[in-house]
Amino acid sequence: MGKVLIETIYIEKKIKDHPRTKSILSKFKKARYIEIDRYGEVFNKRNQNFRIQKSNPALILAHKNDGFVLPAPEGFGIGASKNYYFSHMYNCIYDCRYCFLQGMYSSANYVVFVNFEDFDNEIQKIIKLNYNTKITFFSGYDCDSLALENVTGFAKHIIPLFKKHSEVDIEFRTKSIQINPFSSITPQENFIIAYSLMPDLISKSLDNKTPSILKRINAMSLLASKGWKIGLRFDPLIHGKNWKCLYEELIDIVFKSIPRESIHSVSFGPLRFPKQMFKDIFKLYPDEPLFSGPLSRNKGIVSYNNEIEEEMTFFCQTLTAKYINESQIFKCLA
Amino acid sequence: MIKDTFKENDFSIRWVIALKEEAQIIITQFKMSLLSQTSVFPIFKNFDGSHWLILSGIGRHNAAAATLYLYEKSNAPRWTSWINIGIAGCGKGNYGDLCLVDKIINNSNSEKTYPDTMKRSILTRMELLTTDFPITDYNSKELIDMEGSAFYDMASKIASRELIGLFKVISDGPSNDIKKLNKSNISDLIKSNISNINTVISYYELLSLREKKIINKPELFFEISNQWHFTVSQKHQLDSLVRRINTFGINKDIKCLLKDCKNSKSVISVLNKQIESHEVEWGRF
Numbered sequence: 001m002g003k004v005l006i007e008t009i010y011i012e013k014k015i016k017d018h019p020r021t022k023s024i025l026s027k028f029k030k031a032r033y034i035e036i037d038r039y040g041e042v043f044n045k046r047n048q049n050f051r052i053q054k055s056n057p058a059l060i061l062a063h064k065n066d067g068f069v070l071p072a073p074e075g076f077g078i079g080a081s082k083n084y085y086f087s088h089m090y091n092c093i094y095d096c097r098y099c100f101l102q103g104m105y106s107s108a109n110y111v112v113f114v115n116f117e118d119f120d121n122e123i124q125k126i127i128k129l130n131y132n133t134k135i136t137f138f139s140g141y142d143c144d145s146l147a148l149e150n151v152t153g154f155a156k157h158i159i160p161l162f163k164k165h166s167e168v169d170i171e172f173r174t175k176s177i178q179i180n181p182f183s184s185i186t187p188q189e190n191f192i193i194a195y196s197l198m199p200d201l202i203s204k205s206l207d208n209k210t211p212s213i214l215k216r217i218n219a220m221s222l223l224a225s226k227g228w229k230i231g232l233r234f235d236p237l238i239h240g241k242n243w244k245c246l247y248e249e250l251i252d253i254v255f256k257s258i259p260r261e262s263i264h265s266v267s268f269g270p271l272r273f274p275k276q277m278f279k280d281i282f283k284l285y286p287d288e289p290l291f292s293g294p295l296s297r298n299k300g301i302v303s304y305n306n307e308i309e310e311e312m313t314f315f316c317q318t319l320t321a322k323y324i325n326e327s328q329i330f331k332c333l334a
Numbered sequence: 335m336i337k338d339t340f341k342e343n344d345f346s347i348r349w350v351i352a353l354k355e356e357a358q359i360i361i362t363q364f365k366m367s368l369l370s371q372t373s374v375f376p377i378f379k380n381f382d383g384s385h386w387l388i389l390s391g392i393g394r395h396n397a398a399a400a401t402l403y404l405y406e407k408s409n410a411p412r413w414t415s416w417i418n419i420g421i422a423g424c425g426k427g428n429y430g431d432l433c434l435v436d437k438i439i440n441n442s443n444s445e446k447t448y449p450d451t452m453k454r455s456i457l458t459r460m461e462l463l464t465t466d467f468p469i470t471d472y473n474s475k476e477l478i479d480m481e482g483s484a485f486y487d488m489a490s491k492i493a494s495r496e497l498i499g500l501f502k503v504i505s506d507g508p509s510n511d512i513k514k515l516n517k518s519n520i521s522d523l524i525k526s527n528i529s530n531i532n533t534v535i536s537y538y539e540l541l542s543l544r545e546k547k548i549i550n551k552p553e554l555f556f557e558i559s560n561q562w563h564f565t566v567s568q569k570h571q572l573d574s575l576v577r578r579i580n581t582f583g584i585n586k587d588i589k590c591l592l593k594d595c596k597n598s599k600s601v602i603s604v605l606n607k608q609i610e611s612h613e614v615e616w617g618r619f
Binding site: 007034036037041045047051055056238282284287289290294 | 436448451490493494495496541545574578580582609610615
């Protein structure tokens with residue numbers, strides 16, 4: 001991760017003396033600090049422009065009051081009977097053109113909740129409640145789980161909790177090559193470090209400000225060599241000229257770089273937006289090539305038509321099945 | 335770089351300034367002329383209509399009313415940048431400094447707002463207290479004015495918050511008596527900051543240009559929609575189709591293909607057919 005440039009940090013009064021707040025602020029000594037009452041005063045206000053904010057987002061340090069852990073949307077999972085997600089942060093330092101976060105908030109500023117301990121308590125409650133049930137937690141649904149790790153230290157904080165609870169799985173989904181939290185500890189069987197991937201040619205156009213696909217593969221390879229389980233998330237699948245060749249090439253490189261036994265699971269997700277969200281994102285980037293693709297509206301969802309979706313998923317699943325067991329392959333529909 | 339692809343008047347700037355003495359240098363620089371002697375507030379505009387300026391007079395009510403009045407009179411498009419500039423008292427900074435406002439407190443109801451600010455600026459950023467009465471107790475206060483909160487509240491209803499900027503020149507404080515302020519030194523205070531003000535102008539002009547480039551419909555859209563009658567929903571379809579055609583780089587012969595179309599429905603059908611046979615070529619972007 002390159003140095004994150006932050007000119008402004010808004011700080012909720014309630015947490016201004018929190019040790020984590022102080023630690024984060026110490027990393028941005030040149031930034032202007034502005035005290036606020038609640039993060040809603042500056043985040044997601046009417047008439048904010050996501051696109052302009054995205055060019056230079058501010059950081060907001062806040063206290064989360066509720067909703068620490070939520071059930072994952074239906075269709076989001078890798079085999080467990082129950083799936084939950086938590087987000088210590090809203091928004092992302094990357095700028096991927098297919099990302100739902102663009103249509104989720106009118107603000108591109110990063111909100112970081114510093115009361116990590118409340119996440120711990122809620123996670124533990126859920127583990128207790130689901131005793132004897134196979135559950136998976138997903139970190140980084142409303143953000144990238146590792147991209148701002150240098151600043152927040154959230155992964156480093158949460159790792160010991162999941163080390164203690166080896167009966168549940170935890171997935172860190174990321175595009176970041178920031179692997180520090182994992183490189184200094186013993187690999188854990190219940191941890192999945194999952195990387196979002198797409199063909200390099202497409203990624204260069206859509207994954208703005210992210211590490212390249214090659215760098216992500218190198219990071220995965222390094223983690224695998226240390227014994228960590230890797231998740232491969234081909235999500236979303238993007239259509240375009242020569243898509244078959246592009247995905248074939250990508251899958252080939254990935255499986256040549258990561259030993260099969262290191263792969264926990266592979267999932268494929270179609271490109272899908274709720275209608276209103278698509279409208280909002282299209283307004284932000286009306287000339288985006290992604291939206292020139294063969295998208296159609298069906299039952300309130302904007303996506304590639306069924307035929308394309310099925311063909312792409314089938315093609316990629318078939319290729320992947322050459323390398324790993326089919327029981328490790330999932331379709332992500334959330 | 336972006337500027338090269340635009341005509342000079344493609345950006346849109348609106349100025350809301352309390353006093354003529356504060357505005358004079360801007361009026362002169364952009365060769366603005368008074369629109370009418372009889373309007374509610376004096377409005378000035380430059381020759382191509384890219385810069386409009388209103389003199390609001392002192393106070394919150396005037397500032398809010400003038401902002402809305404200018405919005406309506408100038409028919410300000412969505413990509414307009416709104417700038418408020420003026421003098422302010424200050425308990426902390428240096429006399430004559432131009433400051434950027436990033437927090438506003440309305441003294442009458444203690445409401446706080448947080449304007450977005452110009453990025454990568456060397457200007458000092460400060461909090462602004464907007465009050466209905468002149469304050470001379472500067473103790474522990476940053477900037478003090480009588481219009482800022484009302485300007486921002488109104489402007490943020492009609493424009494993206496990121497396109498609004500408030501700038502204050504420190505004119506009085508513990509060591510500079512407010513009673514010494516007169517027309518001449520108010521004018522001098524603004525003039526002495528003209529270089530910084532020009533940087534501010536360039537920033538907001540560029541922001542406005544970029545917004546326009548994205549928001550505005552492509553030229554081909556207007557060429558087509560002027561020839562046939564489209565319903566509102568068809569216009570949305572047409573906008574999206576034209577943008578896709580531009581993305582695919584197949585806009586060259588489109589008008590020729592459309593020449594036999596009888597109505598908007600057939601136009602849309604022809605455009606759809608053109609697009610169907612194309613796939614996104616990712617290496618091109």
